[in-house]
Structure formats: C-alpha cells, structure tokens
Amino acid sequence: MATSSGKRSLKTFYYSWGILTVVGVLLAIWIPKRYMPHMMSNDGNLSVTTMILFSVLAAPVAAGVYAAAIHVLRHDRYKGDGVPPAAEQVRENTKLTVTWLTVSAVLTVFVLVWGLGALAAENSSSGNPLVVDVTGQQWVWTFAYPGTHVVSNELIVPDHREVEFRVTSVDVTHGFWVVNFGVQVDANPGTITTIHTTPDKLGTIEVRCEQFCGLNHAFMDAVGHVVTPSQFSAWLASQPARA
Amino acid sequence: MIRSRSLGVALASVLLGGGALALAGFALATATPHQTPLTCTPVSGKAHTCSVHLSTFPDSLEGVHGASGGPHPDWVTYSNDNVVVPAHETIDVTIDQYDTGGAANNPFFDNVIGTNGGFDTVNGVKTTHVGVNDIGHTFTIRGIPGNGKTLFVSIPLPANNSNKFPVKLGIGTYPKPIVVKFSFDTGGPTVYEFNCEFPCGGSRLGNGFGEAMSSYGYMSGTFTVQ
Amino acid sequence: MTTTLEHTETSAEPRGGGLARYQNFGTAVVAGVIFAWIGWFIARKLFWSSSDNFSDQVATMTAVGWMIGFWIGIGAFNAPFRWLLGNDNSRDDDLYYAGYKQGRARYWKYTTDHKVVGVQYIIVTMSLLGVGGILAMAIRTELIVPGTHFVNQQVYNSFIAIHGMVMILALIVAVAGPWGNFVMPIMVGARDMAFPRLNALSLWTLVSAAVLLVTVLAVGGLPVGWVVLGTIADQAGVGMDFFAMAIVVFTVSTTVASINLITTVITMRTKGMTLDRLPIFVWGTIITAVLALYAFPFFFVAELNQLLDRTASTSFYIAAGGGTSWLQANLFWLMGHPEVYVILIPAVAALFEISSTMARKPLFSYRTAVGAMVALSGLSALVWAHHMFTSGWAPTLGGPFMVTTELISIPTGIFFLVLVGTLWRGNVWMKLPTIWMFGFIFNFIIGGVTGIYLSDVPLDEQLHGTMFVTAHFHYIFVGSVLFGAIAALAYWFPKVTGRYLDERMGRYSFWLVFIGVQITFGAMFLSGLKGMPRRDASYSLAFEHTNFISTLGAYIIMSGMLVLLGAVITSWRRGEPSGPNPWHANTLEWQVPTPVPLENFLEEPVITQDPYHYGEELVGQ
Numbered sequence A: 001m002a003t004s005s006g007k008r009s010l011k012t013f014y015y016s017w018g019i020l021t022v023v024g025v026l027l028a029i030w031i032p033k034r035y036m037p038h039m040m041s042n043d044g045n046l047s048v049t050t051m052i053l054f055s056v057l058a059a060p061v062a063a064g065v066y067a068a069a070i071h072v073l074r075h076d077r078y079k080g081d082g083v084p085p086a087a088e089q090v091r092e093n094t095k096l097t098v099t100w101l102t103v104s105a106v107l108t109v110f111v112l113v114w115g116l117g118a119l120a121a122e123n124s125s126s127g128n129p130l131v132v133d134v135t136g137q138q139w140v141w142t143f144a145y146p147g148t149h150v151v152s153n154e155l156i157v158p159d160h161r162e163v164e165f166r167v168t169s170v171d172v173t174h175g176f177w178v179v180n181f182g183v184q185v186d187a188n189p190g191t192i193t194t195i196h197t198t199p200d201k202l203g204t205i206e207v208r209c210e211q212f213c214g215l216n217h218a219f220m221d222a223v224g225h226v227v228t229p230s231q232f233s234a235w236l237a238s239q240p241a242r243a
Numbered sequence B: 001m002i003r004s005r006s007l008g009v010a011l012a013s014v015l016l017g018g019g020a021l022a023l024a025g026f027a028l029a030t031a032t033p034h035q036t037p038l039t040c041t042p043v044s045g046k047a048h049t050c051s052v053h054l055s056t057f058p059d060s061l062e063g064v065h066g067a068s069g070g071p072h073p074d075w076v077t078y079s080n081d082n083v084v085v086p087a088h089e090t091i092d093v094t095i096d097q098y099d100t101g102g103a104a105n106n107p108f109f110d111n112v113i114g115t116n117g118g119f120d121t122v123n124g125v126k127t128t129h130v131g132v133n134d135i136g137h138t139f140t141i142r143g144i145p146g147n148g149k150t151l152f153v154s155i156p157l158p159a160n161n162s163n164k165f166p167v168k169l170g171i172g173t174y175p176k177p178i179v180v181k182f183s184f185d186t187g188g189p190t191v192y193e194f195n196c197e198f199p200c201g202g203s204r205l206g207n208g209f210g211e212a213m214s215s216y217g218y219m220s221g222t223f224t225v226q
Numbered sequence C: 001m002t003t004t005l006e007h008t009e010t011s012a013e014p015r016g017g018g019l020a021r022y023q024n025f026g027t028a029v030v031a032g033v034i035f036a037w038i039g040w041f042i043a044r045k046l047f048w049s050s051s052d053n054f055s056d057q058v059a060t061m062t063a064v065g066w067m068i069g070f071w072i073g074i075g076a077f078n079a080p081f082r083w084l085l086g087n088d089n090s091r092d093d094d095l096y097y098a099g100y101k102q103g104r105a106r107y108w109k110y111t112t113d114h115k116v117v118g119v120q121y122i123i124v125t126m127s128l129l130g131v132g133g134i135l136a137m138a139i140r141t142e143l144i145v146p147g148t149h150f151v152n153q154q155v156y157n158s159f160i161a162i163h164g165m166v167m168i169l170a171l172i173v174a175v176a177g178p179w180g181n182f183v184m185p186i187m188v189g190a191r192d193m194a195f196p197r198l199n200a201l202s203l204w205t206l207v208s209a210a211v212l213l214v215t216v217l218a219v220g221g222l223p224v225g226w227v228v229l230g231t232i233a234d235q236a237g238v239g240m241d242f243f244a245m246a247i248v249v250f251t252v253s254t255t256v257a258s259i260n261l262i263t264t265v266i267t268m269r270t271k272g273m274t275l276d277r278l279p280i281f282v283w284g285t286i287i288t289a290v291l292a293l294y295a296f297p298f299f300f301v302a303e304l305n306q307l308l309d310r311t312a313s314t315s316f317y318i319a320a321g322g323g324t325s326w327l328q329a330n331l332f333w334l335m336g337h338p339e340v341y342v343i344l345i346p347a348v349a350a351l352f353e354i355s356s357t358m359a360r361k362p363l364f365s366y367r368t369a370v371g372a373m374v375a376l377s378g379l380s381a382l383v384w385a386h387h388m389f390t391s392g393w394a395p396t397l398g399g400p401f402m403v404t405t406e407l408i409s410i411p412t413g414i415f416f417l418v419l420v421g422t423l424w425r426g427n428v429w430m431k432l433p434t435i436w437m438f439g440f441i442f443n444f445i446i447g448g449v450t451g452i453y454l455s456d457v458p459l460d461e462q463l464h465g466t467m468f469v470t471a472h473f474h475y476i477f478v479g480s481v482l483f484g485a486i487a488a489l490a491y492w493f494p495k496v497t498g499r500y501l502d503e504r505m506g507r508y509s510f511w512l513v514f515i516g517v518q519i520t521f522g523a524m525f526l527s528g529l530k531g532m533p534r535r536d537a538s539y540s541l542a543f544e545h546t547n548f549i550s551t552l553g554a555y556i557i558m559s560g561m562l563v564l565l566g567a568v569i570t571s572w573r574r575g576e577p578s579g580p581n582p583w584h585a586n587t588l589e590w591q592v593p594t595p596v597p598l599e600n601f602l603e604e605p606v607i608t609q610d611p612y613h614y615g616e617e618l619v620g621q
Helices: A013-035 A042-075 A093-121 A230-236 B002-031 C020-024 C024-047 C054-074 C077-085 C089-096 C103-108 C114-142 C153-174 C178-182 C197-221 C239-267 C280-311 C325-359 C366-378 C383-389 C397-406 C409-423 C432-455 C456-461 C468-497 C503-528 C541-574
Strands: A130-137 A138-146 A150-152 A154-159 A161-171 A176-180 A184-186 A192-199 A203-209 A221-227 B049-057 B082-085 B091-096 B120-122 B123-126 B137-144 B151-156 B168-169 B171-176 B178-185 B190-195 B222-226
Touching: A013 A042, A013 A150, A013 C503, A042 A093, A042 A192, A042 C409, A093 C397, A093 C409, A093 C456, A130 A154, A130 A176, A130 A184, A138 A154, A138 A221, A154 A230, A161 A176, A161 A184, A184 A192, A184 C456, A221 A230, B002 C114, B002 C432, B002 C503, B002 C541, B049 B082, B049 B137, B091 B137, B091 B151, B151 B178, B190 C541, C020 C077, C020 C089, C024 C054, C024 C197, C054 C239, C054 C280, C089 C197, C103 C114, C114 C153, C114 C178, C114 C197, C114 C468, C114 C541, C153 C197, C153 C239, C153 C325, C153 C366, C153 C468, C178 C280, C178 C325, C178 C468, C197 C239, C239 C280, C280 C325, C280 C366, C325 C366, C325 C383, C325 C409, C325 C432, C325 C468, C383 C397, C397 C409, C397 C432, C397 C456, C409 C432, C432 C456, C432 C468, C432 C503, C468 C503, C468 C541, C503 C541
Parallel strands: A130 A161, A154 A221, B049 B091, B082 B222
Antiparallel strands: A130 A138, A138 A150, A161 A192, A176 A184, A176 A203, A203 A221, B091 B178, B120 B123, B120 B178, B137 B151, B137 B190, B168 B171, B190 B222
C-alpha cells in the first residue's frame, strides 16, 4: 500500500524475495543431483558441485528481480480507465546503480575465481596416466590401449587411476563425451585432442557423441565400465590382439 | 472487438493453422522414404531362432530402390534397411556380398566382433578376421537402449573380386556372391542401428563416407526388435 | 521548410518511375529464375563435368544467377544504371520510387519510403518465423517418442539445420528491420533514411537470400547442422552451396542496412536532437548496427571460403590440403557471438522505450542503459571461443575466454536494473506491450543464468552439445527476443495501421506462448541435464518423458503463435481505431499523424528536451 509520498511498504517485495530465494535454493540443490547422470570421476563430481553452487548463487539474484516485478504488478498497476497520469519523475538512483554494479561484479568475480580454479585443477595431471587412444568415425567409437594390442568397442578403465584420452577421428569432427566422467573433447581428423580425468567409482559408463557428425549421429553411443585394477589387467590379457 | 468475437477468431486461427500444419505433416510423413520391413523368418528345427537374409550390392540396380535404380543407380546399397526381428531370439543372419572392396579406414573392423561364438562363416569356412585389403563392406550393428540389451556386432564382409557376372537381379548383373553367416541374440524390444564401416560412399575429398554412406536408405538401417 | 508535396498533385496516377513501373516481387522472381537457369546453363558448358567440384560449381553459378536476376527484376540496378548513363532519377521518379500514390502496390515493389520498407520487414519476419515454426513443429513431432517414425534421420538433420538458420535470420531482423526502419527515422526527426534506395536494397536482398535458404530443402537439404563445421560440410550435397550463397547474399543485406542505420543516426538527426536527447531505441539501433557491421563480414568470409573449397579446390578447411576446420569454426563464431547481441539489443532497446511509456516515467538511468549496451557490444567481440571450449582448439585460451564471457553478465544485469527501475513506482499501464515485457523479464533471467553455467569451462565439459545448450538459447531467442519483438509489434502496430492489435487475442496468445515456453524449454533443460545430446534424431529411453513434455509444450507455443497471427491479420484492417498517439508517448513518431505522410513531417521538428518528460507539456512541439 502506497502512502501519500516518500517511503511506502515494501512488504510484497521482501516477502516475495524471501520465498522465491528459498524455493530457488531448494531447487538448486535438488535438481542437479536428481537429473544429472551418476558421476564416477573427479571431474564429474566437480560439474555437479559447480551446477549446484552456481544455481544457489543465482537464486537470490533471480528472486530479487522476480520479487521486484511482482511488487510492481501488485502495487504499481494503474487500475483506472484511460491513460494513466504521469508517475514520479525519477531518472537516476546512483546509490542503487552503484550497489547493483558492485554486487554483480562481486558475484562475477567469485564465479570466475571458482571457474579458473576448477579449470586449473582439471588441467593438472598426475604425470602417469593410463593412455587410451580414442578413435571416432561415422558412427562408432573404438578404444585402443597403447602398449598392448587391444582395441575394443567398449571403454574399460581401472578405478582410481588417472586416464588420459587421446582422441582423433578418421572422417569428420565428432565429440567424445564420457557422460559419467563429466569430460568431453572433440575428435578432429588429422589431429589429436586430449582430455583426462580420474575415475573414482566402479560401474557402467556411457560414451556419447556430442558433436553433430551426420546421418547416424544419434546412434553413436558406446558403453564401458570402470573396474578394479586387477579386473582391468585380466580384461586386457583376455582380449584378442587386434592392433 | 467484443470478447466472444476475439475468442472465436483465436480458436479459428488455431484450428485452421493447426489443421494446415497437420496436413503438411501428413504429406511429409508419407513422402519421405520408408522401406517395407523385412521380417525374420523362423528356422525349423531350432528353437527361438529365426533368419534374416540381406545382400550388399555394388549399385542400386537390383530393384530395392525402384526398377530403374532410384535417384542414384550407381550408389552401393544394402538390400534392406528396415528389418524387424522378435525379442529374446537368436537371429541367424546371412549376407550375400556382391561388391568389390579394398582397405577399411580402421583395421578394427577387419575383425568379427560380438557374434555368437565369436566367429562367422564365409562360404562355409569359419572366420574371425579378414585380410586388411580384402574388405568389401561391414555389417556393424549396435545399440545401447537404456533398457533391454546393449549390442555391438561387427562383421567384415570380404571383397568379391570375381570377374564373372552370372547373377541377374532386377536390371543389374552380379558375380556369384560371397555368403557370410553369423548369429547374435536379441534382448527386449528396442531399435538397433546398423551401418557399414567401410568407406564405400563417394565424397568430395575421397574419405569415402559421403553419398551412399551418408544418405538414408543405402548403407545404413535399423533392426527393430519387437 | 516545406516539402515539395505542398505543390498539390491533381492527377490521381503517379508519374515517373520508368522501368520501375513494371517491376515488383513477381518480376523479380521470374527474372531470378531465368537468370538462375542461365547460370546453370553456362556453368554446365563452362566447367569440366568430370571434376569433383562440378556439381558445386553448377549450383553456385545457379545461385549467383538467381541473385543477379532477382536484383534486376526488382529494379535494384535501375537508378545506378541511369546514373551511369547520365540520366539520373528526376523528382517524379524519386516520388514514384517512394511509393507515392501507388496504394497497396507499393508494398510489392522496390519502394524507398522507409515506412514501406518497415512494413515489408514485418511481412518478411513473419514469413520466416512461419517457415522456421513449421520446421520446429516437424522437429518436435519427430522427438515425441524415441525412434525415427515421422521422418528419417536424414530429413530430420536437414530440418534442424534449416530451422536454425531461418529462425536466426528472422530474429536478426525481427526488431531492427521493421522498427529500425519504420520508427527510427521518425524518432530522430528525419524525413527518411540516409540512403533510401539502399534501404530497399537491404530488404529485397534479404528476401532473395531467404528464398535461396528455403530452396536448400528442395535440393537435397543440408544434413550437416547449421554451424556447418568444415569437416562435415564435405559430405553435404549441393544444398551446402545454396546455403553458403544465401549467407553471402544475406551479409550483403545486413552490411548495407547497418551503413544506412548508422549514417541516418549520425547525420540526419533534427535540430536540437543532441545525443543525450536521443530516444533509447535509437541508441539501441545504432549500437546494433555497428556491431552487425563488425560481425557479419566474418560470416561472409567463412562461407566464401567454404564455397571456394567446394568450387575451386582450395583447402581453407581441409586438413589434407593444409587447412583446418578450426578456421571455419573460429570465423563462424567470430560472427556468431556478436550476432546474438545483434539479435538481442534491438529487442531490449524497444522494451526500454515501452517500459518508459507504459510506466509514465522517464527511463531509469538512461546513461547506464546506453553504457550497458555499448559494453555488451564491445565485450561480445571478445567471447567467441566459448562456443569452442570443447573443440580441442587452443585449450590454453579456455581461461581468458571464460573471463570475458562471464564479464558480459555485468552489462546484461544492468538491463534488468533499467527495466525494473523504470517500472518501479510507475503507473504501469497493463496493455499488451507491457504484458509481453513482463514475460521477457521472467524468461531472460532464466536464459541469462543458464548462459553463465555454460561459460564455466569445467561445467561446459558436461553440458556442451546437450539439449541444455539448446534450452538456454531458446529461452533467449524465443522466451526473450521473440517476446520483445511481439511487445514492439503490439506497441507500434497502431502507428502503422491506426488500430490496436486486438488486446484480448494478444493476451490469449501471450499466456499460450508463455506457458508453452516454460513447458517446452524447461523440460528441455532436464533432458540436457540428464545427458541427451543435441541434434539427435532419436534418443535413448532415458529421455522419453522430458521429450514428450517438450513436444506438448511446443504444440502450445504453436497455438499461441497462431492466435497472434490471427490477431495481426484481423486487427490490421478491422481492429479498434487508436488515433495517432494511443499510448500518449513523447517520442517523435507519435507526434505525426497516422497514417504517417510521405516524408513524415510538414515542418522540421525542433527538439528542446529528451522524450522522457511525462506530466509536463511537451515544449516546442
């Protein structure tokens, strides 16, 4: 309810902001965990954490804008007929603008620092990774293990050991994405791109192609497993030599 | 405008527009090519087994793309791209290979992968591997349905270098085929996609995966498990 | 100063015009087809049919023939040709070209009057949205259940590519085309644009390019995605050549339009209209035009290189020849990122204008708004590689591009401050434009925040190439830009037609589209989070529920847009009359009569204050 001039009740605004922030934070925590794939590597876990963190940070900002809009819709709508009269001719509110800019800059810097830190952590390598050569072609993935003669259409990797994927293509650009590891890199013809991660859970993993590659791009999936190191050695030994 | 007139126009817009779209959609669905499905024929004497017979041709003249070979008579093709098989059965596949070949772009596909027993028979002879420069096509089928069975089967189809052409099919003449047989098992209802992994299509840069290899209805298709 | 129109014409028929008297869209199409055939014929004789490039050379020449024929047929070369011959246009000719006394016929012709061009842009935008929308419905229908039941994968892949490009074209011109042309010159007090003939040229070139683009579907389609990465474009048929030519032609249109807009704003402002009295929509227009002038030539070069690779055996994008497809990706995105701001800024600027008028208050923090738009444009030139974080190109640049991309969120946030700040404590007039604006605010937050997720490189490694990206940019393009464009349409519709866009139908449309957007693209976010890649003709069972819901939402959006179409069609001739200034706004376009006379003003207006004074009498008008 507006008073005659000067301060008026901002209850709608603050209540809306509070409720929407709570709802937003709850959704921010629940949705990523509920919908993102079951993560089985350090990078995968990081992506879920980042999703949750950014959503939690965004919730009060979004809620603030929505709350202001709700407040306007509730209190500032002109309810008469005909043309509304002129409203109060405010052109600037330097304090508000500066506050807004500062808050958005602080949030941006925080998000940046988090991102840069995560990027640095991701890029650091243990120095002794298991190398897997990944070849994409229309429309199949094959995985070779250098140093052995094993080539497979299933991606088998041992647990708790950094794995480095060296990815290439023999025809067009594909996108090598291990869904449960949270890492992807394009497979380009004539060049090798690299990505690495460290699996930390046992189980089934899926590889999908995420760069459009033609007619059967939608069917370019591969399956795989994270197994214990002894199972991995046994598997390698049991494979026929194909390379 | 009065209220009911607005509502009327709004409804008319949706109905007329939606109707026009539905008509266009129907025309589209009927116009785009869908091959008649090839069903799996039960094999007498073997329980839970049925057989599928496919062929690979060096051109499109044997009739599956129309009597005159369709819009691309010179494109290589499978005989059928739309195969329907039953669930929880063993599928005995026979492929007649009529085409020449060369080297695949990935030697992994020179191997027999994922069949029952890990081998196939080429003209009756058990085989697990075909020579690097002797590949005609491959039959590579796979799917990760999210329910049902994850499948990956790949068969190299040896190149047919015969220079006699006694077989007549449609308006095409072909050599005596190389007959490749293998089996695999299906799980629950789903769709598996198969395609050739040998660069047998044209392309501007010669990597062999264009034209027939990139176009629906030639060197790729589906096995629908029902 | 008076116009020459004060010498009243006694004849009912227009005089002058020369060849243009017989030229219109129909003759342009006929001439285009004829010259396309000539191009095809010459190419088949000229080039070696055994070469790998032959079919592409023929297709390219055919497309060039179409382009030249269309320009000849519409009359684009008439005046330059006459100038070359020393037989310049007379005043009567110029009047003819401006559509004087031609009634409705002038909308089908090469008319130089900026208001006619504005209306033509409305029609072109709606047509492109219609074609793109039909394709969108085909796409969503295919995705309603897993498997490829409706169309096969090849057709589907072609549909997504053409849907993408057509919609991008539609949105680039959606606000800047109709309103940058119709409204902006009047807003600055000019009688027309700086280069009226170039104005007509930019519109008809767009039409020519759009026809080429849609023709792609008929010549084998473009089953290689709209980003046409260099490697896979090799496997595309002649559709790729038509596509590349359409883009080359289109970038000519945008370059010409940008030059026109910039020159008009800089040189043709009326007396007293200093830069800080400039309406915010004009600022948006000129900032957009500068950005477009910078960005679209990259697209031109990207597609020209592709054409050269395909017709002249160069190897810009071919690794085996020493090139790299990463060149194509970089050139494309050097255009592609500024382009999305070319799409966004006019919509936002229009909404700024609407918010001020509808709240009966000055625009909040005018200078900050201008600064934010300038900062946004400037930064947008520095962020392009965030589309390539996972391409494997220059992994060390991930950090720097993450920095520039996340910095963009600051000026974008200012847009909300200005919009809400303008509405706050206003007397908000809840008419159609205002309602769509509130929809924009809701959707743009979601679109903007989800962009921040994608700008974080480690998170992008999970989300890139999934439907999460698709949902993000659809919240921006459909949920925000389209809402802004419809608000602008509802706002300026009375200026063009003298009638209100039907309020009730507009509201039905709003609720259908708004709810439809939440359902379609909200569910699409979940599809993407779960791991569904984009551009998939079929998908795993894990994604069936969210896709089914998205498709239902799409049908709701379709219904809403059909209602809007019905509203536009019926209100154009039979809507409630509005008078010349229904919103009681202060910018110059509302101070002239409706329909706006040729050359806009009887007397050149003199400006003494900015247009954001409400409640005081306008001084000096």
